[in-house]
Amino acid sequence: MAPTGPPDHRANPVRTARLAHKDASTIAAQPSRATGNDRSADSSATGSTGSRSTGSRRSEAARLAVLNAADDLLVEYGFEALTIEGIAAAAGVAKQTIYRWWKSKVDILFDNLVLDAGTALAWPEHPSGPADVRAYVHRFAAFLGEEPAGRVLQALLGHAQLDPRTAELLHGGFLDELRARDVAHVRTCLALADDDRAAVVLDAVLAPLYHRALVLRRPHDTAFVDALLDRQLDRQPAR
Amino acid sequence: MAPTGPPDHRANPVRTARLAHKDASTIAAQPSRATGNDRSADSSATGSTGSRSTGSRRSEAARLAVLNAADDLLVEYGFEALTIEGIAAAAGVAKQTIYRWWKSKVDILFDNLVLDAGTALAWPEHPSGPADVRAYVHRFAAFLGEEPAGRVLQALLGHAQLDPRTAELLHGGFLDELRARDVAHVRTCLALADDDRAAVVLDAVLAPLYHRALVLRRPHDTAFVDALLDRQLDRQPAR
Amino acid sequence: MAPTGPPDHRANPVRTARLAHKDASTIAAQPSRATGNDRSADSSATGSTGSRSTGSRRSEAARLAVLNAADDLLVEYGFEALTIEGIAAAAGVAKQTIYRWWKSKVDILFDNLVLDAGTALAWPEHPSGPADVRAYVHRFAAFLGEEPAGRVLQALLGHAQLDPRTAELLHGGFLDELRARDVAHVRTCLALADDDRAAVVLDAVLAPLYHRALVLRRPHDTAFVDALLDRQLDRQPAR
Amino acid sequence: MAPTGPPDHRANPVRTARLAHKDASTIAAQPSRATGNDRSADSSATGSTGSRSTGSRRSEAARLAVLNAADDLLVEYGFEALTIEGIAAAAGVAKQTIYRWWKSKVDILFDNLVLDAGTALAWPEHPSGPADVRAYVHRFAAFLGEEPAGRVLQALLGHAQLDPRTAELLHGGFLDELRARDVAHVRTCLALADDDRAAVVLDAVLAPLYHRALVLRRPHDTAFVDALLDRQLDRQPAR
DNA sequence: CAATAACCGAGACGGTACGTCTTGTCTTGCG
DNA sequence: CGCAAGACAAGACGTACCGTCTCGGTTATTG
16 A cells, blocks of 8 residues: 555654755755756856855755655655645745745756766766776666666656656756766777767667666666677677 | 747637547547546446436537547647646536546546557558568657657656556556557567567667657657668567 | 734634524625625626526535634734635635635625624614614714624724725725715704715714724723714703 | 836845935934834933944934835835835845834834824924914824825824734824823813813814724815814813 | 436536745844 | 845745536436
8 A cells, every 4th residue: 555645744844864865065065056056156157256245045954855855755655746835844944945946846856866866877987998888877777777866867757758848957957968978988988989879879778778667667677787788789798 | 929828718618620630430439448438338348238227428529629629738738737627628618527537637648649549550450571560660650759649648658757547557558558469560570489579679679769759859750760670670580 | 811823724624503693594685795796796787687507606605604704813813813814724615715706805804894784784764863863873883892893894994094905995885885874864864954964963973983993992982972972963962 | 107016126225315304313313212122212221421332333324214215115005015025125224124123014114103293293382372272283184194194194093903013002102192292282272171171172173183084085174174173172161 | 208317518615736925033244 | 243135934825726516407318
């Protein structure tokens, strides 16, 4: 009997405690970047030292509480039951605080995605051949298929089919960049002649992964990924 | 001047005219089958004469008006702006009439999908080799990438990522069946030994198509489909 | 320790029970007249029998629950703490149901005022001399100074000082009519030559009453009213 | 083109200029006395030079900007549209600066009222008979019926009907004192035997003025005041 | 050829969430 | 320490849809 509805929106005066899998140190280095909420970005445009000269600063605790609450609620009750009011209540935050920094629940999830992807989908700094590609693809498959992060990406990909603004955000702010980066790394690691060839290889590997996750709804399967890589990466046996 | 919002929900007193691409004759043969709303299906199961003793029967005009209104509104304003009230108003139908026969807007779209797929994704009755597969895949790619029908499938696939009930409906009531049928036809047409092998070929072709449509958001491209088929069908025995 | 805040807005699924001092029979004859919400008024403009040909009718229970809840909350917590949400919760009614029939809390109070004044400020059908005026003025003073009704009139008079729309509603929809009626009756009862003379007498009596209630904040005092009447009504002793 | 809403709350960086009808010299002599926010009053009580040992003193410019902004906004957009945030923005002052010195917008208006009444409703220092009363009543009627000041008194009288705290402030801090002073002067000027008799005369004159202003909403009319005075002052011994 | 169900339009209703607005408190840095 | 700036928790606003529920009016069998 899966829980099908969200919980009561009773206040839950959350404080910095229980900020689960994202700790403040990580975030302080990267405050809400992707959606353009970033104030330092603005200031860098206007002046050198700038930022905001006076007044209170954004509450880091609130930001993290919101991101984590959204993540938790998404995993527990699903995207449809995810509401701004619910997130606010679960995070122990006022609704207006959310609207001040995010335009929609999609925006919040997007920030979560960027945060998670930043750590989970990194390429090694010094490429060292096809093994890097194998490792990356395994990491990608795991990211797509496992709990908090994959659920977010899945939801955003789904919602992007329904809402052009989400599609714009997801592609313009994440997928395009991700793909460009992946293509470049694949080209380097496999010593390919040009980006187009790298893109073909990348697609040949990623398309079945997306297909499995979004269309076939099959769970993450390491063996499947290995077989796929064997077939596409010059048929060199996986070990 | 792009229309960015839905229109007023001003009444649009039901017009059987302007029922565009679905005419009554087509539909009368297949009334609202997929979601189990169908009364004739029920009655045929329970008895021959009985069914419903007295009273008027379901209005075919209303059913078509709803299906078409939903389709039109989806194409014009998108899934997010699609509401039961909006459909009712656009169809010139009472809200309750919709709720009597469908459970949600997803249900309505699903009926549309089944209707459209029934004609667009048919296999020839007498299989005649790989050319059938090529033709079918081309038809499928077109279906996925072109206006009313593809938009519906795309929306439902997207929504299935967000809502388990939609996923259940879409897979249990459409995709699984479609896939089974496709596998069988591919096996026959390509003279493959077993279904697993046919499934591998099918996935190898469909995965890139779904990937392009859902993840890369590239438009339908006949050349791409041909290249894909050349690559996957010529060296069928992939080992 | 006076209660200074409103109670929790916990649902209070009120049903027709506890509809205090206004019973359905009274109201059925006069549904929400003053603010122009009345549908029969519309229909009388369009046709003879009319009203609304089909569909569900306005819920009398909801209307009474709202009016009484507003009254109760006003008396208990004051005008400032009176909110549409609070009324809805206390009446066990959805917010939208209130907005469907009233524009604001002022509108609701106004309906209450009209309702109460209709019974409390009636003149006898057959005028019989100065005694009628005395009786009426006493009734008016009591109305102004006692609980539910006076509180409403006081609040509306106060709010009319702050908001032109309230002033327009209160004067155009109630006070002007009341005054015209009062002038006419005073003229008849005192056998005065013209309306102007009657207005002077009426103002001479009412001004001190309003002054006491609104400016001096003195409680209702029968002796004061009698003395006032003695002075203004031809100095005939009050007995 | 009547402006029906308040303007944007765009910052209006404090301008000491355009402080209209209250100049600094007037105010310096009487800073924010009535609500007890006054620091100089405190300091004058504690010592002569000392007052507040360190830190900056209250900004006179800010105080005046707030008072005038409140007045202007009240006159232009009405009491309902008057908000602390709006006043702060219009005055080019931080919200907290307002909250530091006043408890509510009513408090601000009250300070304005006391300020204006101090000059407009003064009695001559040396009473010289009934003519003084006539002059005072004319001044009072003008005060009640004309722009900035009358609007404030009207608003506060109205709000006092809705909010006990406002009533307490207005009566305890202004009206009672005003009335006591008026009664004393009337008694002296008309050579009446006791205060009660003076109060009766005063009420007989003021009640119709308040009635006209608050209930009948008639504009200020010198002829009406004269007629009223003729009637009430000539037959002073009303028995 | 009535009676009698069921359909259908209309739309009121109890709800939930939306996104906005204002309140009163607070925090941060400048002067 | 006052002040400008403004983030924050709180909570009401008025709107939009949801899904349920009467209402009458309209068909279309079926007794």
